[in-house]
Amino acid sequence: MARGRKPQPPDASRRSELLRAAARLFVEKGFDATTTRDIAEAVGMRSGSPFYHFRSKQELLKAAMIGGLEAGAERLRATTAAIADPEARLRAMVRAHLGNLLEGECPAPMLLGETRALDAAERAEIAAAFDRYQQPWQETLEQLAAAGTLASAAPPTRLLLFGMLNWTTQWYRADGPLSLDELAESCIALLLGRAPKAPGTAAPPEASAGRNAQRNTS
Amino acid sequence: MARGRKPQPPDASRRSELLRAAARLFVEKGFDATTTRDIAEAVGMRSGSPFYHFRSKQELLKAAMIGGLEAGAERLRATTAAIADPEARLRAMVRAHLGNLLEGECPAPMLLGETRALDAAERAEIAAAFDRYQQPWQETLEQLAAAGTLASAAPPTRLLLFGMLNWTTQWYRADGPLSLDELAESCIALLLGRAPKAPGTAAPPEASAGRNAQRNTS
DNA sequence: CCTACCGATCGGTAGG
């Protein structure tokens, strides 16, 4: 009787520890700037040992992205499937996606740019995982368009929405003045053409007094 | 009489050749994956020569970003300043920004993530250049909000809009079915809560038949 | 999973 939790060949838990450490480091420092030694050290291994679990650094990235996307998709489905009203469902999806993104649960979209380092076949696998993640979104957008709540659900809409959401990783700070709930509400408001209704989001129109409070990059 | 076009110390044209090559390569392959040898070769120099013009690889990145942002801001101002109607002005700004971004004129926002490689002082300089680029946007958004055309111009609005626009670099393909003008129109439509009015943007609500035509990543 | 190590590459510099 070994001490593993589940009966699996080498040591499945070490493998997923490596994956989580790799994902975190890739987000923090980028794929190229993260060394396999960094990853090994983060889980208490020696420099050569990650290669016992993964053939290459690229495979670590691929596995981390696909794993993260699938976990995120599952979380999305779980918090969303039971909601019948499309607007309420979209609100929950936006909130869940921002959580995936900004609370460290599924930073995969932040790593999209790093797939440059992968070859075509690996990129295709990742693109398929992204497709699965996006599936429920298009459906909900079309329901909203059919109900007249959303002006258009033509293809660019979903991609522009993801842009709005995913770009938050470039400027949102958890210690800033905006909570995740308020941010989600702002996204919905912009998308549906309404003023945000959550408390505290609004600021007097003249605002400014030192530009904006949020960290200010593009 | 030397053969330079302008009377400047070392050789100003070689310097800007290096900057343009560096910007292009950094966008293509990322900062870390681009070697100073790549950059040298792109302008026909030997491996050590870029360091005659720039102290370090980091300085190349910093100069390329700031130069690109200032050129882009100038282009934005030029195509925009004379337009009095705020909605028409925003439309022109969106179109100009997408041109900066996607037609290779000012890829600086695509390099935002690469500033990880820089130290705090360099990042601050770049943030200041981004601020200057964003200045005219906030004003126009506030005019639109005051006129009731836009639901809210509170701080997140501008950042969410930039997200929508900047993320297009992750999925837009010039050889796809969507022209830049149509894309700009889609952005405006989403922002102002209207159906896109340009020709060809719309697709029958059921669309699909193989997911979407645009390259499909988050 | 560790020890020991290799081959290649890279940013940067000396010295013209």
Next chain:
DNA sequence: CCTACCGATCGGTAGG
């Protein structure tokens, strides 16, 4: 701006 080069780092492997 070139030649020649250094020191350091890095992904990956052999061989247990």
